[in-house]
Amino acid sequence: MLIFLLWLPALLALFRRDFRLLLRQPECLLFILFVAWTLLVLTLEGGDDVFGKSKVTLYAALSLLGVLLAAQSRKWRFESMLLYASIVGGFFAAASWVYFYQLSAMPFNARVTAIGLWDATIMAAHAVGALAIIGAFTFQTKRFSPRVMVLLLIPALGYALFLGFSQTRGVWIGLLACLFVMGGARPSRLWAALIFLVILGVASVALFKPQILLQRGVSFRPELWHGGVQLMLEHWALGLGSQEYLISVPEIGRAFKHPHNLFLDIGVRLGVPGLLLFGWLWLAVGWRGWISRAQPLGQMLLALWVFSGASLLTDGIGLWLKPNADWLITWLPIAVSIVLAARGNTEATDAKQSASVS
Numbered sequence: 001m002l003i004f005l006l007w008l009p010a011l012l013a014l015f016r017r018d019f020r021l022l023l024r025q026p027e028c029l030l031f032i033l034f035v036a037w038t039l040l041v042l043t044l045e046g047g048d049d050v051f052g053k054s055k056v057t058l059y060a061a062l063s064l065l066g067v068l069l070a071a072q073s074r075k076w077r078f079e080s081m082l083l084y085a086s087i088v089g090g091f092f093a094a095a096s097w098v099y100f101y102q103l104s105a106m107p108f109n110a111r112v113t114a115i116g117l118w119d120a121t122i123m124a125a126h127a128v129g130a131l132a133i134i135g136a137f138t139f140q141t142k143r144f145s146p147r148v149m150v151l152l153l154i155p156a157l158g159y160a161l162f163l164g165f166s167q168t169r170g171v172w173i174g175l176l177a178c179l180f181v182m183g184g185a186r187p188s189r190l191w192a193a194l195i196f197l198v199i200l201g202v203a204s205v206a207l208f209k210p211q212i213l214l215q216r217g218v219s220f221r222p223e224l225w226h227g228g229v230q231l232m233l234e235h236w237a238l239g240l241g242s243q244e245y246l247i248s249v250p251e252i253g254r255a256f257k258h259p260h261n262l263f264l265d266i267g268v269r270l271g272v273p274g275l276l277l278f279g280w281l282w283l284a285v286g287w288r289g290w291i292s293r294a295q296p297l298g299q300m301l302l303a304l305w306v307f308s309g310a311s312l313l314t315d316g317i318g319l320w321l322k323p324n325a326d327w328l329i330t331w332l333p334i335a336v337s338i339v340l341a342a343r344g345n346t347e348a349t350d351a352k353q354s355a356s357v358s
Contacts, residue, residue, distance in 0.1 A: 002063075002323060010065035022068060025341035027288070027334060030281040035061065037277055038320065041270050045241030053242045056320045060331055063323075067335035068342060078339060079141040079297055086135030090155020093128050093162040101165075112165040118325045122315045125166035126308075127325035129175060130332065132159040133307055137300035170314035174307040181306045185293050220249050221260060221314060228259030232267035232275070239271035262316025262330070269318075278319070282309070285337040292340050301336045308333055 013019040035057045042050050071078040096114045100106050111121045118124040135155070144152065163171060179198055183191035227247035231240070245268065246255040258265050267275035286305045292298025308329035319330060 006066035006070075007059070007062040010062045010069050013065065013069045019069065019072070022072075022342040023065075025338055027281065027284055027338045027341055028064075030277065030284055031061070031064065031334065034274070034277040034281055037274050038270060041238050041241050041274065045238055045243065050242055053320050056322060059323065060320075063327070063331055064335045064338060067332070068338050071339040071343070077141070079138045082134050082300070083138040083142060086131045086138065087152065087155050089128065089131035090135065090152075090158045092158075093131075094154055094158025097158060097161045097165065108165070111167045112162055114162075120325070121166060122168050122170070123317075123325040125163060125168040125171040126311050126315070127328045128159060128162050128166070129171045129307060129311070130304060130328040132163065133178065133303050134300060135159075137296055137303055141296050168315070170311050173314065174310035177310045178303045178307040182299065182303050185290065185302060186299065220252065223247075223249050223251070224256055224259045225261055225264060228261060228264035228268055232264060232272065235268065236272045239267070239269045239274060241269060258317050260315055260317070262312035262319060265316065265318050269320075281334065285333050288337040288340050289333075292344070297336065297340060301333060301340060304329070304336070305333050 038057055039054060042054055070076075070081060073081075092115065097112055099115055100110075100112045101108060106112075113119050113121050114124040114128070118127060163175070176198065179191075179195055183195050224247055227249075231245060231247070244257065246257060247259055248255040259268070263275060263279070266278050270278075282305075286302070286309075289298055289302030289305050293302050311329055316330075317326070
């Protein structure tokens, strides 16, 4: 479905001049530079499955183009497509919760996973959190009847249950950071009330059920990050490419394949220049969300960017991987940023043409 409904249309759209003109955005240039550096590192450093890793750069590029192409539809608004995707995701989140705890009779202290391909707890929580944010901010772009509003309580409850029972503290931190940033970006009584309720809820949990917040400690993140920084500094110029590496944690006698931090993993694999290029791209996406925060899509991008960044700091496993749940917090924010940039340039061009005609 990705090939025929997203990548193939994007590839064919490149033959149209009007679509190619939409690609003259800073995000596109930064992405091209980052891809070029990635391919250079893979060529020079080699490693395991270089061809497979190289193909992923094409998959990501076609995905960004596919989202941009979908946003040009005159029949379906881009915000509506995102909203309906979020609604569908909410129903599946609710179904996953019911299947995991009711049909599979798992204990409530077990961490919920999704039905189907999203069977990794942390990555599923990332994707579900992203879909919940998408729905929360695109909901304002469409009106529903009272009956439909009642029905929409099911996906909202599904998101709340799934994210709560995933017990993924990185996602909780990401949602909390998103709440505070958006409260500052768009101050209102509603945001102030939500922040107060969340603080009250967290304080209540910390007072009466502290084990929920303290279970598993810090999951050896400081040791993993320290090991990732050491590897990055040892291979600062070109990184390790696609070669496998291990970070050992002597306290538990285990070794991990990544530092559980996307940005450190990029630095280890692509060196400091690769990390700087991606960091530049990621900051450009955040800036796009900030300057576009007056419109719902800009608000959604800013919230998703904050959530994604916080989540990837604690649980990011890698960037150049085949399509998986984490693409909703890695490549989707970049795609939405490109859509907003293209939309802004189009509006500016239309305004100039109108002024010249008048």
